[in-house]
Amino acid sequence: MSRPLHVLHAEDSDDDAELILHALTDNGLEVIPRRVETEAAYIAGLDPAPDLILADYSMPRFSAERALHLLQRQGLDMPFIVISGHIGADAAVALMKAGAHDYLLKHDLARLYPAVQRELREAVERARRRRAEMALKDSDEKLRLIMEHVNDLIMVVDAQGRRLFASRSYQALFADPAAIVGTDSFGEVHPDDKERVRRVFCETVATGIGQRCEYRLALGEHGVRYIESQGSATRDECGEVSKIIVVSRDVTERKQSEARIQYLAQSDGLTGLPNRTLLTERIGQMIAQGDRHGDSLALLFIDLDYFKTINDSLGHLVGDKLLKQVAARLCQCMRKSDFVARLGGDEFLMALGGMKHSQDVALIAQKIVASISQSYNVVDHVLDTQCSVGISIYPNDGRDVQTLMRNADMAMYHAKEKGRNQYQFFSEEMGARAAERxxxxxxxxxxxxxxxxxxxxxxxxxxxxxxxxxxxxxxxxxxxxxxxxxxxxxxxxxxxxxxxxxxxxxxxxxxxxxxxxxxxxxxxxxxxxxxxxxxxxxxxxxxxxxxxxxxxxxxxxxxxxxxxxxxxxxxxxxxxxxxxxxxxxxxxxxxxxxxxxxxxxxxxxxxxxxxxxxxxxxxxxxxxxxxxxxxxxxxxxxxxxxxxxxxxxxxxxxxxxxxxxxxxxxxxxxxxxxxxxxxxxxxxxxxxxxxxxxxxxxxxxxxxxx
Structure with a gap:
């Protein structure tokens, strides 16, 4: 933007505020910052409205979550980006769902300038749409639909789906923009989505009622883009649908954000493995598949031996790096059809599907014990750790996920009691002992x-x-x-x-x-x-x-x-x-x-x-x-x-x-x-x-x- 950028910055650290300011000005932005540390100062900073809000996730007297709530309560709409030294996956998911436009970590400020530029463009587009809505709300419905989305992707197709017109923004998606008019509009639709899109189109032609549809376009060197379209049918003098005006939006970035939120919600932030949330869902799927094919499912509850000693003596940095290496070794021990997740701390769980014999499970458990017991090189330390593995088998040791996990956990503790660095299968005696304990x-x-x-x-x-x-x-x-x-x-x-x-x-x-x-x-x-x-x-x-x-x-x-x-x-x-x-x-x-x-x-x-x-x-x-x-x-x-x-x-x-x-x-x-x-x-x-x-x-x- 040609004029200076007015930035309202909620940050309690002088050093961090200066680094963030430099991340913007070093890229050529002219910035007029206003830094606040309290709720009262933040509210005052909203009048006049800034161009951009940057907020530290957590300050002693204020928080990004509160700042976002106050912004929305006043009905203001401007880019809101959270910047923090550390933010957990759950907190990041909650902020994005609450309306934050982006978040990034303070050690990754290289992302700030591109994020600001993107969100400023999006803010301009949102403002333009609002103005168009206010100016055209009394216009003809079809004209309003077109004019409302002048900056979106617009095409007109006939009743057979051939393109009669394409806006410049729509043409820009394609490698040869000038050649798309007169071609089949279904040609670039992703093969997995094509049948569904064609069905929606045919229903619109038959009924004259437009429908919203989300699908993918496979655009060759331009990659795959996610598109959200709304059709509006026009009829000829005989009352038949002759044309459909399709107004679309490229929602690829939104889909990527949703995918990242999904990833954060279902993945372990340290190792990248699935977490307990996704684990339960996947095991349920594996149980259903095993029932169809008459196979057993094995759950291996894996706990590191003496990890706490390493963590306490050498620090969490070393402990975290060790956990990453352990996770990598566990992935090497499993087959493509298997599944491994981190439950938390030094506990992991592996699900083995399609098991015919307990001997096969034992071989994999032996492989895990042997692999984990090999030395690790971590931050100038040569570390040795071992693992205890407890095994439960579906359906003999339980018919639901929670029972199987509980029994595998019991077997793991039995392995520890027997001397560690080994595996144990669950037995009814263990259940009785657990009840007694x-x-x-x-x-x-x-x-x-x-x-x-x-x-x-x-x-x-x-x-x-x-x-x-x-x-x-x-x-x-x-x-x-x-x-x-x-x-x-x-x-x-x-x-x-x-x-x-x-x-x-x-x-x-x-x-x-x-x-x-x-x-x-x-x-x-x-x-x-x-x-x-x-x-x-x-x-x-x-x-x-x-x-x-x-x-x-x-x-x-x-x-x-x-x-x-x-x-x-x-x-x-x-x-x-x-x-x-x-x-x-x-x-x-x-x-x-x-x-x-x-x-x-x-x-x-x-x-x-x-x-x-x-x-x-x-x-x-x-x-x-x-x-x-x-x-x-x-x-x-x-x-x-x-x-x-x-x-x-x-x-x-x-x-x-x-x-x-x-x-x-x-x-x-x-x-x-x-x-x-x-x-x-x-x-x-x-x-x-x-x-x-x-x-x-x-x-x-x-x-x-x-």
């Missing part, structure tokens, strides 16, 4: 309030003498309907829900109080061992919580030993070392539980202030008959002694195991050979007995020497 999860909070939890204690004995040196506190749940539940039934669920923190505090406080009670009854020189959960170990205030529990119980720190697993310590070795040093400085004993079953780093192990290592029962089970278990157990004992640590063997159940461990130099042990975990009253009886696992005479002899 739901019931237990709801009941667990009440269990704390109703005091349904209780501690059992398993003695730890000195192998050389049989003397009881301590007890390990082990939680049980006396459920009012299910009876006494072992921790394996509810502790994993407590970890997931976060209730483990409250339960862990309860175990620590209850155990310390019981220990102090025994001391007041004359039971001395024994230690209480308490297991810490992973969530407890990550608590910044853990030392303070432990100190409070000891203080409230009146128990000395020397009477408490805390057990952690290798994997807990190795998640963040430096932080673990600092925490363990702080606990050691308080006088608390520290032990590594289940040694040898997780990831170990000897360089860190020697730096941790530990008192003992506990050999896992999985190794103790095989001694003295299994050569590998014998070798591992001997090596663990030797390693511990070289580091100045005592060794405790778990799960000792036979006299042969006791003899072997004693001869190998293992200091202490616990297991059913000596005593199962027992209630506090029975544990007190054992503690008064002082010795386990040796003859009564030997115990008395040792007692006399103490």
């Amino acid at each position: 739901l019931m237990l999860g709801n009941a667990m909070q009440l269990a704390l309030e109703r005091e349904e939890f209780e501690l059992h204690y398993q003695p730890c004995i000195e192998l050389a003498t049989g003397r009881i040196t301590g007890v390990e506190a082990l939680i049980r749940w006396r459920h009012p309907e299910l009876g006494l539940l072992s921790p394996a039934r509810f502790i994993p669920l407590a970890e997931e829900t976060g209730l483990i923190l409250q339960i862990g505090d309860w175990v620590l406080r209850t155990g310390c109080a019981q220990m102090r009670d025994w001391q007041t009854k004359g039971i001395e020189n024994v230690c209480l061992a308490v297991n810490l959960s992973a969530r407890q170990f990550r608590q910044a205030e853990l030392p303070q919580r432990i100190a409070a529990a000891l203080t409230d119980a009146g128990l000395g720190t020397h009477a408490l030993e805390l057990e952690i697993t290798e994997s807990m310590a190795m998640q963040d070795p430096e932080r673990a070392r600092e925490l363990l040093l702080e606990l050691q400085s308080m006088g608390i004993g520290l032990s590594i539980d289940d040694f040898g079953t997780g990831y170990s780093s000897l360089s860190y192990l020697k730096r941790f202030p530990l008192r003992s290592l506990k050999i896992d029962r999985s190794f103790v089970d095989g001694i003295p008959d299994e050569a590998n278990d014998v070798a591992i157990t001997r090596a663990t004992i030797a390693l511990a002694h070289s580091l100045g640590l005592n060794v405790i063997a778990e799960g000792v159940e036979t006299r042969a195991q006791q003899v072997f461990l004693t001869e190998a130099g293992c200091e202490r042990a616990q297991g059913y050979l000596f005593s199962k975990p027992v209630c506090a009253a029975d544990a007190e009886k054992l503690l008064r007995q002082k010795y386990l696992g040796v003859s009564r005479t030997a115990a008395q002899r040792r007692g006399a020497l103490e």
